[in-house]
Amino acid sequence: MDVNLDINVVSKNNIASKLEASKTEVSYLAQTEAVKSRFDRLKAREVILEVKGLGKVYKTAKGEVTALKGINFKTHRREFICVIGPSGCGKSTLIRILAGLETHSSGDVLLDGKPVTGPGRDRGMVFQGYTLFPWLSVKKNVMFGLEMNDIGSNEAAREADLWLELVGLEKFASAYPHELSGGMKQRVAIARALVNQPRILLMDEPFGALDAQSRAKMQAHLLEIWRNIDITILFITHDLDEAIFLADRILVLKAHPGEVQELIEVPVSRPRNASQFNSPEFLATKARLEALIHPPAPVVEEGINDEAVTPRMIRFVNVEDNVE
C-alpha cells in the first residue's frame, strides 16, 4: 500500500511538471492520443476532394500573373478543412475553382475521383456577400436548388421545412431575405446549400461581414450542423481564431504566387468550445499560423504595398494632457 501510494505521488509530480513544461513550450505538432486517433480515423475515411498540381494563371494587360501554383491536398469525408493565407494568396480563387465558377490553368480537381468541369449541385457554396434571392421567401430560397433539379414542389417544401428547422429559422419561412439579420441570412444560405445534399460545402469567408457576437454564434452553430450531418466542409477565412476553432486541418497558403505553405493538423481536441481559445495547443497553433502568415521580415515587393506606408506621429496635444 505504502509503495503504491508513493508511486502515485511520484506520477502526480511527473504530470504536474509535464503540465508546467507544456504551458511554456508545447508544440503545435504534439497531439494527444485522442486527437491522434481522431486523425487516424479521419484519414482512413474515403477521399472526397482531391486537388492535384492546381495552377491558375491570369492574363492581364501587364502580362501573366500566377494566382495559384502547384496546389496539392486531399480532404476526407466529414473533414472540416480551413484555408487561410495573407491577402492576395488566391484563397478566393481556389474556392471559386473548386466550385466550378472559374477555370484553372493546370492540374486537376477531383470530386469522388471525377474531374470538376463546372458548377454543380454536388458542391454547395456559401458566399461572403449575401446571395439569397430577394424576390423569394426564405422557404422558397431553400427550395430553389431542389426545384432547379426537377424535384417536385411538395417534396421540395417538405425538405425545405426540415432544413429550416435544422438552422432554427422555421418561424421565418415566409419572411423575405431583407427582413433578416446578417447571421440569419447566412443560416438560410447554409440551409439552401445543404438541402441539395452536396458532397462538400464550400464556404468563402461566410461570417466575414458579421459582428463578433453573431460570428461566434454562427461558428458554434456550424460545428453543430457539421457534427450531425454527413458533410465535408472547406472553409475560407482570414481569421486565425476562427480557423483553429473550426478546422480539423488548416491549409496555409502564401501569396505571390499562391502556394501551399503547410497543412497543419489542429491539435485542439473535439468537441470544441470557447474555453479552448486559451489552451496551450490552441495558442501554439495560433503562434505557428501567425509566423507563417505574418513573417517577421517584411517582404519587399514591387509597387505599392501596405508595409511601405509608415505613419510618422506628431504630438498635437499638451504634454500634460495624457490619456494613458
Added chain:
Amino acid sequence: MSLASWFAVRRELSPNKRKLLGIGSFLLPLIFWCAVSYVPFIWHPMVLISNPGAVDYFQTDMLVDKDVFKDELANMQAANKAAPQGVPANPIYLPAPHAVAKALYTGFTHAPEQRDGMWLHESLWHSIQIIFWGFLISSLIGVPLGILCGTYTAISRLFEPFIEFFRYLPAPAFGALAVAILGIYDGPKIAIIVIGTLFQQILIIANTTRKLDYSLLEAALTLGTSKFKLLIHVIIPGILPELYRDQRILLGWAWTYLIVAELIGTSSGITWFITQQARYQHFDNVYAAIIIIGIIGLGGDLLLAALSKTLFPWDRSANKE
C-alpha cells in the same frame, strides 16, 4: 419647426412636411398664374376696349396694345373727341385660371361648337389608344431584346452598336416615311411612338439587366441551375422591380412623342383638338387639354407606383417610407 429641419442635407422630411411641399409645388405655379391674371399692374400688356369712344377702328371687346391705346387716347383728348375706355388685359393666349377651369369642365359637358368637332374626351381616348399600342409594340420587342442584350454579351455586341446609332435619329424624321408605308391614319402615329421609345428601351433595359448582382447568378449555378434556367428563374425575377421602374419612365417618354406623332398624316386625337381650338382662338380649351395630358400622365404614374408596392413586396426601394 426650425429652418434647419427643412434644409438638412439629403435627409428625408417628415410626412407632414412632404405633403405640405407636394401641395406647394402645385400651388406655387398656380399662384404665379393667378397673380399675372388677376393683379392689373402685373404684366397686362393689352387693353380690352369697353367703350371705343370716337376711335373709328376700335370696337367693344377688342384687345389692343397698351401703347396703341395710349396714343389713341392722347389723340382723342387733343382733338377733344370722346375718349376710348378700356381695362388692362392679358393677351388672348394667356387665359385666366378660372377660364381654363371652366373650359376643363365644359369640355366634358358641352358639345363642341364646331360641327365636325370632337369632344375633349373623345380626342383624349384616341390619344390614349395611340400611346397604348405604340408602347405595347415597343415593349414586346424592347423588353425581351433588352434582357437578352443584358444577359448575353454576343447579342449585346451584335445589336447595341446599331441601336446606339439609331437612337440619335429623331423619331419625327421618319414621319414622311411612316406615312408612305403605313398610310395616313393611326399606323404612322403608332410607328413614331415605337421608333421614339424602342431604341432607348432596349439600351435602358439591357443596362438594368447588367446591374443585377452577379453573385446571385453564381449562387444559382452552385445550386445546380442550368444556364438556360438562369434566365427564367434568376435574371427575370431579379430585375423585375427595376424593369417596372424603367417602363414607367419610358411610358413618360412615349407621351412626349405623342404630339409630334399625332401631327403626322391626318392630325388626330388630343393634338387635333388642340390645333383646332387654337385656330379658333379658344386658348382656354388649349390649356385645358394640355393640363389634362399632365393629369393623365402623372395620375397614371402614381397609380403604377402604388401598384408596384403590391406587385413587388420584396423590393425595398419601393417599400421604404
